[in-house]
Amino acid sequence: ERDFSLENQRKLKTDLFIFQETMYIEENTYKNDMISLIFLLKEKVGALAKVLRIFEEKSINLTHIESRPSRVNKDEYEFFINLDRRNTPLLTDIIKTLRNEMGVTVHELSRKKKKDAVPWFPRTIQELDRFANQILSYGAELDADHPGFKDPVYRARRKEFADMAYNYRHGQPIPKVTYTEEEKKTWGTVFRELKTLYPTHACYEHNHVFPLLEKYCGYQEDNIPQLEDVSKFLQTCTGFRLRPVAGLLSSRDFLAGLAFRVFHSTQYIRHGSKPMYTPEPDVCHELLGHVPLFADISFAQFSQEIGLASLGAPDEYIEKLATVYWFTVEFGLCKEGDTIKAYGAGLLSSFGELQYCLSDKPEIQSLNLEKTAVQKYPVTEFQPVYYVAESYLKRNSCFHKSFCLFSFRRFASSIPRPFSIRYDPYTQRIEVLDNAKQLKNLAESISSEMGTLCSALKKIE
Numbered sequence: 001e002r003d004f005s006l007e008n009q010r011k012l013k014t015d016l017f018i019f020q021e022t023m024y025i026e027e028n029t030y031k032n033d034m035i036s037l038i039f040l041l042k043e044k045v046g047a048l049a050k051v052l053r054i055f056e057e058k059s060i061n062l063t064h065i066e067s068r069p070s071r072v073n074k075d076e077y078e079f080f081i082n083l084d085r086r087n088t089p090l091l092t093d094i095i096k097t098l099r100n101e102m103g104v105t106v107h108e109l110s111r112k113k114k115k116d117a118v119p120w121f122p123r124t125i126q127e128l129d130r131f132a133n134q135i136l137s138y139g140a141e142l143d144a145d146h147p148g149f150k151d152p153v154y155r156a157r158r159k160e161f162a163d164m165a166y167n168y169r170h171g172q173p174i175p176k177v178t179y180t181e182e183e184k185k186t187w188g189t190v191f192r193e194l195k196t197l198y199p200t201h202a203c204y205e206h207n208h209v210f211p212l213l214e215k216y217c218g219y220q221e222d223n224i225p226q227l228e229d230v231s232k233f234l235q236t237c238t239g240f241r242l243r244p245v246a247g248l249l250s251s252r253d254f255l256a257g258l259a260f261r262v263f264h265s266t267q268y269i270r271h272g273s274k275p276m277y278t279p280e281p282d283v284c285h286e287l288l289g290h291v292p293l294f295a296d297i298s299f300a301q302f303s304q305e306i307g308l309a310s311l312g313a314p315d316e317y318i319e320k321l322a323t324v325y326w327f328t329v330e331f332g333l334c335k336e337g338d339t340i341k342a343y344g345a346g347l348l349s350s351f352g353e354l355q356y357c358l359s360d361k362p363e364i365q366s367l368n369l370e371k372t373a374v375q376k377y378p379v380t381e382f383q384p385v386y387y388v389a390e391s392y393l394k395r396n397s398c399f400h401k402s403f404c405l406f407s408f409r410r411f412a413s414s415i416p417r418p419f420s421i422r423y424d425p426y427t428q429r430i431e432v433l434d435n436a437k438q439l440k441n442l443a444e445s446i447s448s449e450m451g452t453l454c455s456a457l458k459k460i461e
């Protein structure tokens, strides 16, 4: 009898990860004169012979072959083979034949040069658990100029939050926090002040969602909303979810979360001595700045696409993507008719900067991703430059429905990556589209959606 308990599912998933990681082994772990491949075959009489014949036809001699039952599919076998490096020129054709004509999944283990190795990236939403212990600084370590640096009570509290996030695993409810009176007071000040600016300064989407958060998620002056409630709300809107984070993540890890529609969120609040200032993201920044926009379908899509573009991308492109994220998701402005509004979370959670960004002091430029992606920026002071996303639509619609998503796709297509990927929301896995079988599945799913679209169009005629 099969055991579907959570623990067992996790174990099963772990087995899958081990397999997937073997896909990118660096060249120097193998002998230099050798090429290694793994391919998967369905258990069938003559299946292996058919594959071997292809090598034989090209007069390629295999120096080593071994097999094992696949850990992914029960009815498949994995074959590991070695061949002489001199055969490299012929190999591309052979792999093409295997993939396209026979639908065989092939993993090249050592043919690629080291410099082309693709950085590891999570393939399943559960694998985001790995980032929990890859944080750059633990939440309790504060810089000397942090308002809470000399406050032992605040530091102990930060440690509590950091530990909670550190031990969090995907699938668990986010622990609810009983915030202290002082913490609630800090929240209240920030909430009250910012709320006076939103009607005039925030974009349409933010103002549209905010009352819903007040109604369903406990957004009130005297209550700090719980991440778990907010995460559930977002899941019903766009499938976005929150996960607590113990400290600062690297750009690569943070962006990877977005690919799964997961937003790493802090849960602690800034120091009470300076309610209008925080040198780092805190729960006010996440809940007031980020959350409302993640409830918007177009914005959620845009955010996820930044994440998807980052998976396996070279380091220099991660930096560019993080910069694009900075000038859009964090500090973006957009045009609504003739007026400019803020949609960036860094602006929507800062009383001072929200006013400053729409004044005549900063420099305002049109969003142009190629240019924006290399713009330098300060992290501890108001931005000297903001980028405005133009809207092609005349009415009150924000940027993503028109400008941002299209231009981002064009930008993302310039990122070198030797394969295409796609997120499967049913399995919550990233699919690497590198064989005929997967492409066929994708075609079928698009075809089914097209059928639905055509039939719906006919009905509303």
Ligand SMILES: [Fe+2]
Pocket (backbone or CB within 6 Å): 281, 285, 290, 330, 345, 346
């Ligand atoms: Fe942020």
